[in-house]
Amino acid sequence: MLRRTRAALLALALLVPLVAARAGESPFGWIYTADIHPAGTFEYEHWSFLQQGQAGGDYRHLQNREELEFGITSKFQMSAYLNWSYVNALRNEPDGTTGGPGTDLGPGDDPFGRFRRTHFDSVSVEAIYQILNPLTDRFGLAVYAEPAIGPDERELELRLIAQKNFLDDRLILAGNLMAEIEREEMKMALEKATMVDLAFGASYRFADHWSLGLEARNHREFEGYGLGNKEHSAWFLGPNLHYAAQHWWLTAAWRHQLPVVQAFTEEQREVVRGDRIYGDEHARNEFMLKIGIPFR
Template sequence: MAFAGGSFGAPAFAGEGIFGWLYSLDLQPRGKAEVEQRVDMTHRQAVGRYDWNQYRTEIEYGLSDDFQIGAYLNAFSIRAQDNYLSDEVCATTPCTAGFGVPGTASSGGAYRRSGIDGASLEAIWRISNPVTSPVGVGLYVEPTWGKLEDSLEFRLLLQSNFLDDRLVLAANALVEMEREKYDPANGIIRNSMADLLYGASYRFAPRWSAGFEGRLHTDHDGYRFEQHTQTANFIGPNVHYSAERWWLTAAWRHQVGGSCYGGGTADCSLGHVWDSHGRDQIMLKVGYLLN
């Protein structure tokens, strides 16, 4: 729902991203296009240094008012040093933990890598609109092809708006199959995950919103959820600003705890899950309406 002047209705224009990691049902209208830049930073593990940054440039286009497509160009950078796994694995031999860091980097020296990773496609179908229905429902699919990993992601999108659309509650139920291939010495790693993403955003001033979002993450061996290996919880704040033709969102989530099971027990220490996760994750997003 658009606003003008001092009105507090949300959002400033259709398609703006008020959350960091959650997808909402505010889509591009038919014939409208937007370019969006994301920087997703994962920081800090048990010890040492680990910085895993993803850079995604997307163009979104509304095929209809309820069906949006998009295409991403993905890039990355990694900086790691001595980011060991749990003591029982690395008591005598240093080993790295973070996603994107191969086993050949386990000598304890610094590891750096950056470059273009690959591309993703995206499609979102809005089945019901939260502006006109008590609960908005949508379906999302995203295949990714990359140097480090191939993946296929599905989401069920849920959203409800309250207080003349100033308050937005949203949730995404996510499943993803991953084919990690960044470590040739260890071969292909096949994973699957199921997540629940949830959050709220409140427009407290004509161009400003703020709220929180969380993630309940589970990881599994194999493409078909064969063995449960990890559970982790993340939560943190978000803030959003919208101008006439552009918007900016910043979000942070902190890992508040996690557990590992079966073959994944080496990925946990100090009550947290490491592997492809960190203590903190920061998202910066900016969007610009092209027409």
């Protein structure tokens, strides 16, 4: 009996570091999981999110985030972000002009010329509260809030995060319901918008350190604050790949805009080509690269 008790305690002592090592890792490109960092631990993450390709021409919009995450308690985690971006566009709009997300042409800019800009976007603070733990409860559930402020923009993002693990935690199913309100000051206009996203996906650990999965996203945008004025609905789908070493991890993901867009206004229909929406809204392809370095 004593030997069995000692063996059980030893197994638990070996398991706890492995569970803690998984907490905070991100096997998905864009989807958040309900795992959080243990109290007193923190992690540095870098994100690079690339939107590439529109109706024609040349278009690349690279958004970068530098993040520090910190476990406050066993249920509460906070993070701080520095957000910056780079855009390079030339005659990528459906009408042959230059534009797209991240561009901001003024009255003195050539609408048919190349636009390049490196820009500090904002700083933001993120808070996640874990209601249910996916490793010890039947499923994981967490709530998330992230306000952001920058020279030209104000944002508030809210998420409901759900997660369910199967096959001894080798298979992770996760979903996020996100709502965001945004205010952005452009050279030619003031934009106010509300966005609602439903993102869901799966990640399977097929070998030691390696996971492979799939992510889907439905994005719905509304003019102004609130859900009264529908603008469009777009779908994205693509794979993700995750590698976790002892002292760092990396996730790469790709999403492709599916040709099933719904545009609800004449202005939105003008930037639809091949049943995909472009303009100041989306690109054909989205890529994500995330690198994390935990500190215990």
